[in-house]
Amino acid sequence: MANRSSRGSSAPTLKDLARLAGVSPITASRALHRPELVAEATRLRVAQAAEQSGYVPNSLAGGLASRQTRLVVAIVPSVGHSLFSDMLDALITALAAQRYETTLGISHYDPQHEERWLAVMLSRRPDGVVLTGTEHTARTRRLLLNADIPIVELWDYTPHPLDVAIGFSQEDAGRAAFRHLWACGYRRPAILRSDDSRAQRRAQGFLRAAAEADAPEPAQVVFPESSPQAGRGRDALDALLARARDADAVFCSSDALAQGVLAHAHALGLSVPRRLGVLGFGDQVLAADSIPALSTVRVDGAHIGRLGAEALIARMSGGAVIPAQDIGFKVVARASTLRDARPPSA
Template sequence: MKSKKMKSEGTVAPTLEDVAREAGLSPMTVSRALNNPKIVRPMTVARVMLAVEKTGYIPNMLAGGLASRRSKLIAVVVPQINNNMFVDTIQAISDTLAQRGYHMLLCVGGYDSDGEAALVATLLSRKPDGIVLTGIHHAPALKKRLINAALPVVEIWDLTPTPIDMLVGFSHEKVGRLSARYLLGKGYRRFGLLWTADQRALIRKQGVVDMLQSHVGCWFVEVKVGLPATMRLGRDGMQALLARAPELDAIICSSDTLAQGAILEAQSQGISVPQQLAVMGFGDLDFAACHLPSITTVAIDRWRLGQEAATMLADKIEGMTLSEPLRDLGFWLCERQSA
């Protein structure tokens, strides 16, 4: 009687036996209905699920007796959740995984490789079926841990011929080169670079710099801003660039968000975009096409990136053979009014 009182007061979590008692079934039948419902009659499964709902029982998905030994949990590590660049990709991963019967555990790793390594170590103790990592620049200890865990891993938003396991992304260096080549082709020669300091953005910037330095008569100045990129930082960065070099004729930004702020700051100073100053972004975020002026940028299929990553991961978890573990989704130029 004492144990029943404790349960009614909510001090003891309901057990499998409680569910069996509520359903009027044996614990073995309840276990089968929860862990392998395909071999149990639908009416019995429904009876068990009703008892689960009434008792508030939480199945232990990591129990050693599970037929599949799977947690049905996928850990997705992104540097930020307040960055619009990742929103579509995260949603696509979640939706695609849900269709395959998996659940997404979203984690914020920041831009510090040691912090990411510590987070992943904690995640591995939760026994996920797979992990999605953002980028390819990880601490050596993290790579070693994942390889030893023999866990399916997909890296996204970057490109390398030597991923940890699988990869879906694009070349940030080539994005930078395309941006600079486009503006050079338009006749611009005096550049301002407005950039955040994350690893992938810096690779894009190096692509820009390589192109500019190969053209005689070009020069550039740069301003670094903090993370995450915001419209306010875009305005502040543009103000700093114009104070250093008021004769600039083109600005390349590491994101559309910074480009939006840069345009607003230019307009507030009476500088016409693009008549007096061209501004270019990156990412083709939702507002870029409808901004005034609309923002010239480089687009990535962020939704497809998430779909591909989730599909590759689920396929490998389920034992399917992947024809290509490395997928370059590419990118394209969106020529609009700002440049």
């Protein structure tokens, strides 16, 4: 989708839908809102035209004095991770300060679920949309193009956003994670991760860095993001030891997973960090209080949320497109990877 400098009126209308379906606007409206009043063939023809054009019924039609609803739609993968909740809290707080209400949707890391939820919420004619990440279905992109409203994608950085993107490079974070473990003296680091696309891209960066260092290809243990949180660290570490007994460090896709690994390593009598280095992702609130303190990749979720709100408010006020922003990340070295009890040299 090309960047847009202002809001327009390119969204398909009921008349456009009717013309595409070959029916009158009244028949098209009935097919959408009172399908029992039209023939099944007509209903299907209108539904196909709506799918093809990206038409979204306006549930607020006739009830608005202007296009502005002061409603923002925000979609996040989960509120179970503090990084997303920190980002969301900062976003909603900043929007509320400018009298915007936020309706929240949870995608559960599923682009199809994001698509379905967005299609429903666009019928309320929000003034703006906030998405988490940059990977969306073709229909989601078409719906957003036709809605022609400001869009902010948070968490992932891309130089080619739908409208505005604020985040960081997942691949670079993975590359930095490998380099930290390598600098700490680990020569067979492995990856423990969920199957969501962001963790996958961090793993790709990790693998590239390993290849650049001429290191053995890191082993990976991948589990469904939908699997229960309880026992993930235990099960992932057991699977790794069964597959790659000589792995001497792990890069985990979240701090929660890393803390589970720490607990299970202790139960197995594996010394951390001497026998096994453990690196998390997120720098969540308990990372520094783990035993040993957890090394991790820090991302400032609240900062992303605040910047996202500022960018969206500017765009909803008619401002020009803001360049994509890469806020970066930081590898925080703590005891779980420091064999010699001091940070490695840069």
